[in-house]
Amino acid sequence: xxxxxxxxxxxxxxxxxxxxxxxxxxxxxxxxxxxxxxxxxxxxxxxxxxxxxxxxxxxxxxxxxxxxxxxxxxxxxxxxxxxxxxxxxxxxxxxxxxxxxxxxxxxxxxxxxxxx
Amino acid sequence: xxxxxxxxxxxxxxxxxxxxxxxxxxxxxxxxxxxxxxxxxxxxxxxxxxxxxxxxxxxxxxxxxxxxxxxxxxxxxxxxxxxxxxxxxxxxxxxxxxxxxxxxxxxxxxxx
Numbered sequence: 001x002x003x004x005x006x007x008x009x010x011x012x013x014x015x016x017x018x019x020x021x022x023x024x025x026x027x028x029x030x031x032x033x034x035x036x037x038x039x040x041x042x043x044x045x046x047x048x049x050x051x052x053x054x055x056x057x058x059x060x061x062x063x064x065x066x067x068x069x070x071x072x073x074x075x076x077x078x079x080x081x082x083x084x085x086x087x088x089x090x091x092x093x094x095x096x097x098x099x100x101x102x103x104x105x106x107x108x109x110x111x112x113x114x115x116x
Numbered sequence: 117x118x119x120x121x122x123x124x125x126x127x128x129x130x131x132x133x134x135x136x137x138x139x140x141x142x143x144x145x146x147x148x149x150x151x152x153x154x155x156x157x158x159x160x161x162x163x164x165x166x167x168x169x170x171x172x173x174x175x176x177x178x179x180x181x182x183x184x185x186x187x188x189x190x191x192x193x194x195x196x197x198x199x200x201x202x203x204x205x206x207x208x209x210x211x212x213x214x215x216x217x218x219x220x221x222x223x224x225x226x227x228x
Contacts, residue, residue: 032214032216034216036219042221042222043122043208043219043220043221043222044160044206044219045219046216046218049214049216051214090159090160092216092217094210094214094216102148102210102211102212102215102217103150103162103165103210104150104162104208104210104216104217106159106160107159109160
């Protein structure tokens with residue numbers, strides 16, 4: 001079975017500071033990994049994805065994530081936080097096996113607060 | 117390009133009333149379709165997924181059901197709502213594992 005653990009349900013940073021949101025996964029096959037962002041009362045928007053190409057993945061809004069197989073991690077970073085980054089972030093894992101084709105397994109989410 | 121439509125955006129329903137939420141996808145064929153529920157502080161819970169017309173898999177036994185009458189239409193229903201059915205419901209579609217899933221704007225359901 002696949003699973004995702006997001007360390008820290010709440011993260012607070014000052015504007016301009018580094019953003020680091022942690023995600024660890026468990027998968028018995030090579031995974032596909034994703035980060036999504038959710039603004040209040042909206043659906044989830046795909047930020048970036050890892051699909052076995054480059055281990056450092058760049059996404060929208062200046063975010064990037066690095067796939068580390070040895071650590072089973074896929075942490076999300078942004079060098080300089082902006083007020084507009086305040087939102088909830090979800091890490092997810094997927095694969096292409098059988099009847100669960102494309103099914104995503106989500107972490108519980110991390111609420112990012114950005115202080116002025 | 118592909119789009120996903122989900123409605124209504126908000127809904128207030130009394131306990132014991134029926135429910136029907138609809139989701140349609142445009143611009144793709146034979147997508148995998150999903151219904152998720154998001155309750156405050158509890159992350160995303162997969163309720164149902166479908167890999168084809170009439171094929172529904174339920175992840176969690178509960179008061180809800182899903183149907184897929186057409187290739188790109190996914191409906192979430194209940195015969196009698198409970199207070200615990202309140203939450204934010206999200207429809208999503210995908211084609212394969214590497215593509216990820218794409219979400220609708222959600223329905224905020226409040227059962228009173």
